[in-house]
Amino acid sequence: MAEHFDVLIIGAGLSGIGAAWRLQEQLPGKTYAILEARDAIGGTWDLFRYPGVRSDSDMFTLSYPFRPWREPESIAPGDKIRRYIEETAAEGGILPHIRFGAKVATASWSSADARWTVGLADGSSLTCTFLYGCTGYYDYATGFQPDFPGISDFSGTLVHPQFWPEDLDYAGKKVVVIGSGATAVTLVPAMAGDAALVTMLQRSPSYITVLPSRDVVADALRRVLPAGAANRITRAKNIALTQGFYQLARRRPARVRKILRSFAVKALNDPAYVDEHFNPRYDPWDQRLCVIPSGDLYEAIKSGRAEVVTDHIDTFVPEGIRLRSGRVLEADIVVSATGLSLLPVGGVRVTVDGAPVEVGEHAAYRGIMLSDVPNLAYCIGYVNASWTLRADLSHRYVMRLLKHMDRHGYAVAVPENPGGQGRPLLDLSSGYVQRALDKFPRQGDRDPWLVRQNYIRDVVITPRADVTRDMTFTRRPAPAPMEEIAS
Structure with a gap:
């Protein structure tokens, strides 16, 4: 018989460790395990090593609200983020619940048994x-990886950042x-210190904004307040600034364009x-805006160690890349x-009572669950x-939903x-998003099927959201009478 848990969490990255912490904190009696396909904690922050x-x-x-960020950097390197996630798992007693090398291939729901087989x-x-x-x-x-013309003719080394040697x-x-x-x-700035020259070749520009590597407000608050209090105030300040800037960008895009241009010109x-x-x-x-801490990209360009070229690739050649302009x-x-x-x-691969679940054909419930799919959150x-x-x-x-189900015997x-x-779940024009629109659920046309990109609104509404709205519940089957069991 397969080992059974109240909750299975897929992934031991930033999200999975946070979910386990909240589960232990709010529902300490629940049994759970984290299934991690890789051999280490960290998810994205363990995968990317460029x-x-x-x-x-x-x-x-980006840090957890229940565990203050204590490092000096506000924009932190990947190894420190990975270590922070690992330390959170250790501090929370989560490590014994992680099954490493456990890649989930299928998840099959049985209505008769009211459970998932993973x-x-x-x-x-x-x-x-x-x-x-x-x-x-x-x-x-x-x-x-685009199929660049002439790629087989290139005599150098081709690298994808996701699989950095x-x-x-x-x-x-070069x-x-x-x-x-x-x-x-x-x-570009990370490699420019050692390379002879680093060229950023782009078909078209992206918006770039400069943020300080360290937060001076946080530094000042840490000198006079406990770490938790300093973290909460800095967190609130940064949320207000980023959400305010986003709303300004959506309402006054020309003004924000001028602001970002002025930063680059300066x-x-x-x-x-x-x-x-x-x-x-x-x-x-x-x-999404690209962030450069302390203007490091601009500094690399000014030093002559890096350059930007805006052009299209004509073809790869043995010595490099020939552009449409003719430059090599x-x-x-x-x-x-x-x-x-x-x-x-x-x-x-998800199935419900034997029927395959095509995620892109479902609606996103509060951006957390899928329409018509039981007992599954993402x-x-x-x-x-x-x-x-x-x-x-x-x-x-999710913890509130589980508590409600327990309270009512569902x-x-x-x-x-x-x-x-209606709109896609990920509402961005970025190429990587557009290529995958059909793979993800879509939003509906009303609450709780709308997924807003507004944390200040969500932090007020989500903790109080009605977990019963547009939700069908089924009670646990009543125990069989003793005479039936005896027979």
């Missing part, structure tokens, strides 16, 4: 009453980084260069920072703010499909 990898959100909002890639299985997917939305096995030596080499997103603007002191390479065609926050960018190493592939619920963060802000609200909502909770599906 030079300079770091947060693109401040750590006072099949692992090694052929073993477990069962649970409630399943919580905390896998993020990146495809860990596959990054997005530990032994890659770029000292004194490096071309293809892309203009968060990964590219991180890699840093580079070259308006023509800024207008050529840092002047996107889209409005701010149609795609010589390269020993080309880094294809061209984006990621997205995958809902970690690519788990965790998705904000696109305009730190992932953890929304993740922790989702954890707390075995099953199923969001009822409202019809009228």
Whole structure:
């Protein structure tokens, strides 16, 4: 007989460890396990090991609200974030509940048994009453790689950031980084210190904003207040600033465009260069803004160790990349920072009573559950703010739902499909999002099927949201009479 748990959590990254902490805190009697496909804690922060990898959100909002961020950096390197997640798991007594190397392949719901059977890639299985997917939305096995013309002719080394070789030596080499997103603007200044020249090759510019590596307000507060109090105040300040800036960008995009341009002009002191390479065609926050801590990308450009080229690739050639303009960018190493592939619920094949669940054909209930799928939740963060802000609200909502089910003797909770599906769940024009729209659930046209990108609103409403709205519950079967058992 398969081992049974009240709750199974998929993924031991930032979300999975946070979910386990909330489960132990609010429902200490529940049995649970975390199923982690890899051999280490950290999720995204264990997967990505390219030079300079770091947060693109401040750590006072990306960290857990129940465990203050104590490091000096506000924009932190990946190894410190990974260590923070590991220390949280150890401090919370979560480590014994993690099953490493446990890649979930299938999840099959049985209405007759009111439970999930979770099949692992090694052929073993477990069962649970409630399943919580905390896998993020990146495809860990596959990054997005365009089919560049002439790629087989290139005599140098081609690298994808998601699969960075530990032994890659770029000292004194000419490096071309293809892309203009968060990964590219991180890699360029990180590699520029050792490489002969790093060129960021982009088809079109992205919006970039500068944030300080350290938060002076947090530093001042830490000197006079306990860590928890200082963290809460800094967190509130940063939430207000980021949400205010997002709302301004959506309402006054031309004004925000001017603000961001002024930052770049001030840093580079070259308006023509800024207008050529840092002047996107889209409005701010149609795609996520790229953060450069303390202006490190601009500093690398000014020093001559890095450059930006805005052009299209004609073809790869043995010595590098020939552009449509005719220029050839010589390269020993080309880094294809061209984006990621997205995958809902970690690519788990889900069935309900034998019928396959196509996630993209379902509606998103509060951005946490799927219409017509029982006892299954998933965790998705904000696109305009730190992932953890929304993740922790989702954890707390799931705990409230489980408490409600226990209180009333319910075995099953199923969001009822409202019809009228509307906007995509991830409402960004970024290429990596657009390529995967059909894989993810869509929003409905009313609450609780709308997924707003507004933490200040959500933090007020979600903890008080009616867990019974548009939800069908089924009670646990009554125990069989003794005479039936005897017979």
